[in-house]
Amino acid sequence: MSQILHVTINGTSKEIAIEPDEILLDILRREGYKGVKRGCKEGTCGTCTILLNDKAVKSCILLAAQTENCSIITIEGIGTRDNPHPIQQAFVDEGVVQCGFCIPGMILSAKNLLDNNPSPTKDEVKMALDGNLCRCTGYSGQIKAVLAAAAVMRGEK
Amino acid sequence: MFLVKEFSSEVDSMAVGKRLKRKDADTKVTGEAPYAYDMSFADEQYLAVIRSPYAHARIVNIAIDYKILESLGVVAGTAKDIPGKNILHVILDDWPLLAEKVVRHVGEPVVILVAASLHLAEEARKYVSIEYIEIPAVFDPVEAKDHPTIQIFEENNVCSYWQQKNGDVEKGFAESDIVIENEYRTPAQEHAYIETQGCIAVPQGHDSMTVYGSMQCPFYVQRCVAEILGMEWSKVNIIQTTTGGAFGGKEDVPNQVGSLAALGAWLVRKPVKFLLTREEDIETTSKRHPAVIRYKTGVTKQGELKAIKVEVFLNTGAYATLAPAVLYRAAMHAAGPYRCGNVDVQAYAVTTNLVPFGAFRGFGSPQVIFPGEEQMDRAAESIGMDPSDFRELHILKVGDKTTFGQVIDQSVGLEQTLHKAREQSGWYKKRKPTPTIAQVLEEQKKGKYRRKGIGISTIFYGCFLGAAGKLMSRSGAYVQVEPDGSVRFAVGTTEMGQGMITVLSQIVAEELGIEYEKVYMTPVDTSRVPDSGPTVASRATIMSGRALQDACKQLRTLIYDKVALKYEVDATDIEIKEFQIQEITTQKKLLSVSDAIKLVYQERGQIAVAGWDVAPPTHYDNEKGQGDAYSAYAWCTNIVEVEVDSQIGTVDILNIWAAHDVGKAINPQTLEGQIEGGSLQGLGYGRYEEIIFTPEGRVLSNNLGTYLIPTTKETPKIHSIIVEDPWSGGPYGAKGIGEQPLMGIAPALTNAIANAVGVRLNTIPATPERVWAAIQEKIEEEKV
Ligand code: FES
Ligand code: FES
Numbered sequence: 001m002s003q004i005l006h007v008t009i010n011g012t013s014k015e016i017a018i019e020p021d022e023i024l025l026d027i028l029r030r031e032g033y034k035g036v037k038r039g040c041k042e043g044t045c046g047t048c049t050i051l052l053n054d055k056a057v058k059s060c061i062l063l064a065a066q067t068e069n070c071s072i073i074t075i076e077g078i079g080t081r082d083n084p085h086p087i088q089q090a091f092v093d094e095g096v097v098q099c100g101f102c103i104p105g106m107i108l109s110a111k112n113l114l115d116n117n118p119s120p121t122k123d124e125v126k127m128a129l130d131g132n133l134c135r136c137t138g139y140s141g142q143i144k145a146v147l148a149a150a151a152v153m154r155g156e157k
Numbered sequence: 158m159f160l161v162k163e164f165s166s167e168v169d170s171m172a173v174g175k176r177l178k179r180k181d182a183d184t185k186v187t188g189e190a191p192y193a194y195d196m197s198f199a200d201e202q203y204l205a206v207i208r209s210p211y212a213h214a215r216i217v218n219i220a221i222d223y224k225i226l227e228s229l230g231v232v233a234g235t236a237k238d239i240p241g242k243n244i245l246h247v248i249l250d251d252w253p254l255l256a257e258k259v260v261r262h263v264g265e266p267v268v269i270l271v272a273a274s275l276h277l278a279e280e281a282r283k284y285v286s287i288e289y290i291e292i293p294a295v296f297d298p299v300e301a302k303d304h305p306t307i308q309i310f311e312e313n314n315v316c317s318y319w320q321q322k323n324g325d326v327e328k329g330f331a332e333s334d335i336v337i338e339n340e341y342r343t344p345a346q347e348h349a350y351i352e353t354q355g356c357i358a359v360p361q362g363h364d365s366m367t368v369y370g371s372m373q374c375p376f377y378v379q380r381c382v383a384e385i386l387g388m389e390w391s392k393v394n395i396i397q398t399t400t401g402g403a404f405g406g407k408e409d410v411p412n413q414v415g416s417l418a419a420l421g422a423w424l425v426r427k428p429v430k431f432l433l434t435r436e437e438d439i440e441t442t443s444k445r446h447p448a449v450i451r452y453k454t455g456v457t458k459q460g461e462l463k464a465i466k467v468e469v470f471l472n473t474g475a476y477a478t479l480a481p482a483v484l485y486r487a488a489m490h491a492a493g494p495y496r497c498g499n500v501d502v503q504a505y506a507v508t509t510n511l512v513p514f515g516a517f518r519g520f521g522s523p524q525v526i527f528p529g530e531e532q533m534d535r536a537a538e539s540i541g542m543d544p545s546d547f548r549e550l551h552i553l554k555v556g557d558k559t560t561f562g563q564v565i566d567q568s569v570g571l572e573q574t575l576h577k578a579r580e581q582s583g584w585y586k587k588r589k590p591t592p593t594i595a596q597v598l599e600e601q602k603k604g605k606y607r608r609k610g611i612g613i614s615t616i617f618y619g620c621f622l623g624a625a626g627k628l629m630s631r632s633g634a635y636v637q638v639e640p641d642g643s644v645r646f647a648v649g650t651t652e653m654g655q656g657m658i659t660v661l662s663q664i665v666a667e668e669l670g671i672e673y674e675k676v677y678m679t680p681v682d683t684s685r686v687p688d689s690g691p692t693v694a695s696r697a698t699i700m701s702g703r704a705l706q707d708a709c710k711q712l713r714t715l716i717y718d719k720v721a722l723k724y725e726v727d728a729t730d731i732e733i734k735e736f737q738i739q740e741i742t743t744q745k746k747l748l749s750v751s752d753a754i755k756l757v758y759q760e761r762g763q764i765a766v767a768g769w770d771v772a773p774p775t776h777y778d779n780e781k782g783q784g785d786a787y788s789a790y791a792w793c794t795n796i797v798e799v800e801v802d803s804q805i806g807t808v809d810i811l812n813i814w815a816a817h818d819v820g821k822a823i824n825p826q827t828l829e830g831q832i833e834g835g836s837l838q839g840l841g842y843g844r845y846e847e848i849i850f851t852p853e854g855r856v857l858s859n860n861l862g863t864y865l866i867p868t869t870k871e872t873p874k875i876h877s878i879i880v881e882d883p884w885s886g887g888p889y890g891a892k893g894i895g896e897q898p899l900m901g902i903a904p905a906l907t908n909a910i911a912n913a914v915g916v917r918l919n920t921i922p923a924t925p926e927r928v929w930a931a932i933q934e935k936i937e938e939e940k941v
Contacts, residue, residue, distance in 0.1 A: 033188075034188065034191075034195040035187070035188020035189070036188075037192075037351075037352070037401075038194075039351045039352065039353070039435065039861075040435045040860060040861050040862075041434065041435065042435075042860055042861075042862060043862075044860065044861040044862045045351060045435075045861050047351060074188070075187065075188035076187070076188055079186075079187065080187060081183050081184075081187055081189075084186065084187070088186040088187065091182070091186045092178060092179070092182040092183065092186055093178075095176065095178070095179055095182070095826040095827065095830065096830070097179055097181070097182045097185045097186060098402075098654035098655065098656070098830055098834065099350070099351070099352065099399075099400060099401045099402040099403075099653060099654025100181065100182075100184075100185030100186075100190055100399070100401065100654065101192065101350075101351040101352040101401030101402060101654075102351050103185050103186055104186075104188045107186060126869040126870060127869075127870075129869045130868050130869050130870050131868075132869075133349075133351060133861065133866060133868060134351065135348075135349050135350055135351050135402050135404070135834075135838070135866060136351075136402055136654045136830070136834045137830060137833060137834045137837075138833030138834055138836060138837045138872055138875045139837075139868075139869045139872045140833060140872070140874070140875065141830065141833070142869075143869065
C-alpha cells in the first residue's frame with residue numbers, strides 16, 4: 001500500500017508517493033536526483049551518500065519511509081556549474097576526478113566533515129572519506145582537495 | 158563559474174604539456190554526467206537473466222509457461238529466439254549469447270525475461286524451469302590441459318599458445334652456478350569499477366538498433382549486436398555513455414550485456430534496459446585470469462644472467478573470449494626487460510569451468526611479472542648483490558635486443574627510471590641486509606616485532622596491440638570547426654575516466670592553435686567515425702592522437718589556403734603561433750585563428766575533415782618464437798617500502814615510488830592520476846584482492862564487502878616520477894601509460910616483504926595468513 005512521504009530535498013518540501021518497502025536511494029533517483037549513484041546497494045561503496053538532517057548517510061540502506069519529515073541534501077543541492085561549492089571547485093582544481101562515479105558521494109562525505117570540523121587534519125579527512133570507495137585514483141588528490149576547500153571555507157584563500 | 162587553472166612550464170606550447178583542467182570534471186562534480194542508468198526512454202522495459210546454477214551441465218529441457226507470461230506482460234527469450242547467429246564474436250567465436258545445449262560456467266545466461274518493471278521480470282523467473290544434467294567440471298588450468306575426459310574447448314582445452322625462443326636454454330642452465338626454480342600462483346582479480354555494467358537498447362522497430370552503454374569498445378558491441386540480430390552493421394549504432402571505470406572489464410563484457418539488451422529490445426520492440434547489480438556483475442563477468450607459472454632462472458656467481466625458462470598456464474574460464482590476446486602479452490613479457498641469450502617461454506591459455514576471464518589493466522603481464530621479478534631478486538640475493546644493481550647490469554638500453562629478438566633503437570628510459578626511483582626513495586640507505594629467520598626470532602625475543610623492508614621491480618610494457626592484434630590497430634577521427642571559433646571532434650576510442658577527452662582536446666588545441674576551452678569532444682558514436690579498434694592496450698591517446706593530428710593537418714591546409722588568398726600571401730609561408738596566424742618570413746600577424754575560421758566559413762570553404770591512422774608495423778613469428786612484438790615500449794621502476802609484523806604477518810605499506818618513462822607527458826596532472834590509481838590497483842593485486850570460488854565453481858566473494866579493494870586507510874603515499882624519453886612515432890613523443898602503473902607493484906611488494914622478514918611468497922596476494930604461514934614454514938625448515 002503506498003503512502004505519502006513528506007521530506008525536504010535540497011530546500012524544497014516534497015510529498016512523494018512511496019511503497020513502505022522502497023529504498024531511499026531508489027526514490028531519490030526516481031525523483032530525478034540522479035547524482036545519487038548506486039554502486040552496490042549494501043552500504044559498502046558510498047556512491048549513494050547524501051546528507052540526512054545534515055549527517056552523511058548511505059541512502060541505499062535506508063527505507064524511504066524512515067525519512068519522514070527529514071531534510072535531505074543531494075549533490076544537486078550543494079552547488080551548480082555556475083556557482084560551485086568550494087569542495088566541488090577544489091575537486092576540479094586538483095584534477096582528482098577520473099571516471100567520476102564515486103565523486104558525488106565523496107563530496108558529500110567531505111561536506112559533512114567540513115561542516116562539523118572546519119580545520120581537519122589529513123588523517124581526519126582520510127577517516128571521513130574511508131566509506132567512499134574509488135577505484136580510479138589513489139585518493140591523495142581528493143584528500144588534498146578537501147584540505148584546500150577547508151581553507152577556502154575558512155576564508156583563508 | 159569553474160575557473161580554468163593551469164600551471165604551465167612550457168612557454169612554447171599552447172596546450173600540450175600543461176596541467177589543464179579536465180574536460181569532464183564540471184559535469185562529474187555536479188552530478189550531471191549521464192551514466193548508462195541515468196538515461197531514460199519512453200516505454201522502457203527491464204531485463205532479467207536466468208543463469209546456470211552449475212559449472213558444467215547439459216540442458217535437457219527448458220519449460221516456459223508462455224501463457225502465464227503473456228498474461229503478465231512478460232516476454233521470454235531463449236537461444237531459439239535469436240534471429241541471427243548465437244555467437245558473441247571476440248576472437249575465437251566460442252562464446253554463445255544464450256546457452257543452448259551445454260552450460261560451461263555458473264552464471265552463464267540461458268533465458269532472458271523482459272517486462273515493464275524489473276520486479277515483474279524477476280517475479281517471472283518462477284514460470285521458467287530448466288532441467289539440467291550435471292557433468293564433471295574442472296577448475297584448475299594445469300589439470301584442465303589435456304584432460305582425459307572433460308572437454309570444454311576442442312580436444313585439449315588449450316585455446317591459445319604462444320612461445321618465445323632464444324638461444325639454448327638448457328645450455329644456459331648448464332653454464333649457471335645457481336639455478337632458481339619455483340611454481341607460482343596468481344589470483345583472479347575483480348575490476349571493481351564502481352559503476353557496474355549496463356546497456357540500454359533502443360530499437361527502431363525491426364529496422365535498426367541503437368545501443369547506449371557503459372563500455373570501452375563500441376565497435377565490438379556493434380559487430381556482436383549486428384550478428385546476433387542478423388542485421389547489417391550499418392543498421393546498428395552504438396553510443397557510449399559516461400563510463401564509471403572499466404580497467405579492461407568493459408572491453409568484451411559489453412558485447413554480452415549490449416547484445417542481451419538488444420535481443421530483448423528486438424523481441425518486444427521497445428527500449429530495454431539491462432543494468433547489472435553488483436552481485437550479478439562480480440559473479441558473472443570477466444576478471445583477471447588466474448594463472449599458474451613455472452619459472453626458472455640461471456645465473457653465474459659473477460652476476461651473468463644465463464637462462465630464463467617459463468611455463469605459463471592462464472586459466473581462461475569457460476570461453477576463450479580475449480585469452481589469445483592476453484596470452485600473447487603474457488608470453489612477450491614473461492622474461493622481462495632484460496638482455497638474456499637463452500630463453501624459453503611456453504604459454505598456454507586453458508579453458509576451465511569458471512566464469513570467462515578477460516582483460517584487466519596489464520592484460521596477462523602482471524601474472525608473469527610477479528614471478529619474473531621475484532626471481533630476479535632471489536638471483537641477486539644468491540650471489541650477494543644488491544637487487545637494484547643486479548637489475549642495472551641486465552636491463553635493456555638503446556640498441557639492445559629483447560629476449561624475443563627485437564632491436565629497440567629509441568626511447569628506452571628504463572635506466573633513468575631506475576636511477577630516479579632509487580635516488581628519490583633513498584634506496585641504498587633504506588635497504589638493509591635481509592635477515593635470517595634466526596635473527597627475526599632473536600629480535601622477537603627482545604620485543605621487536607615490526608621490521609621495515611624495501612623492494613624493487615623493473616619492468617617494460619609493449620605499447621598498443623602488438624603483432625597479435627595488429628589488424629585492429631587503426632583509428633579514425635573527425636574534426637569540425639564552427640563559425641564561432643569553437644571546434645568539435647569525434648574519435649572511436651573511449652573515455653572511461655583515464656582522461657582521454659582532456660588529453661585529445663589538448664592535442665587538437667595545439668594542432669589548430671585554438672584555445673583549449675573552445676575544443677569539445679562529442680560522445681563516442683559508431684556512426685560518426687569508422688571502426689577505430691578497441692580502447693585497450695594504452696592506445697587511445699596515441700592512436701586517436703595521431704588520427705587527430707592527421708585531420709588537423711588537413712584542416713590547417715584548408716584554412717591557410719583561404720587566408721593566403723585573402724591576404725595575398727604564400728600559403729606555404731603561414732604558421733600558427735599563440736592562437737594567431739602569421740607569416741613565417743616576416744613574422745607579421747595576419748589574424749586570429751578564430752577569425753580565420755570565420756573567414757573559411759564565409760568563403761564557403763570546407764570546415765570538417767576526417768583523419769586516419771594505422772599503427773607502425775609489427776610482426777611475430779610464433780614458430781620461431783621471435784619477432785618485433787610491439788611498436789614501442791614504455792618502462793618503469795617501482796620501489797615499495799613496507800613494515801611487516803613478523804609475529805602476525807600483517808604488512809603495512811609505507812611508500813610507493815613509481816617512475817615511468819612515458820615518452821611525453823601531454824597532461825602531467827592526468828598522467829599522475831593514472832600512475833597513482835594504477836599503482837593502487839597493483840597494490841590491491843599484490844596485497845589484498847582475490848576472488849574466492851566455492852568448490853563448485855561459484856564466486857563466493859560477490860560484493861564489495863567480501864571482495865576488498867583499498868580504501869583511503871590502506872593507501873600509502875604514492876610518489877609519481879615522470880621520465881620523458883620521447884618516441885618518434887607518438888604525438889609529441891608520447892607512448893601509452895594506462896596499464897603500466899599496475900604491472901610491477903606486486904613483486905616490488907613481495908620483494909620488500911622478503912627484505913623485511915626474510916621470507917618469499919610464491920602466491921599473491923600477500924595476506925597476513927600467507928606471510929605468517931611463510932614465516933612458520935621457514936622456522937620449520939631451518940629448525941630454529
Ligand atoms: S550504493 Fe549505497 S553504499 Fe553502495
Ligand atoms: S573516479 Fe572513478 S571511482 Fe572514483
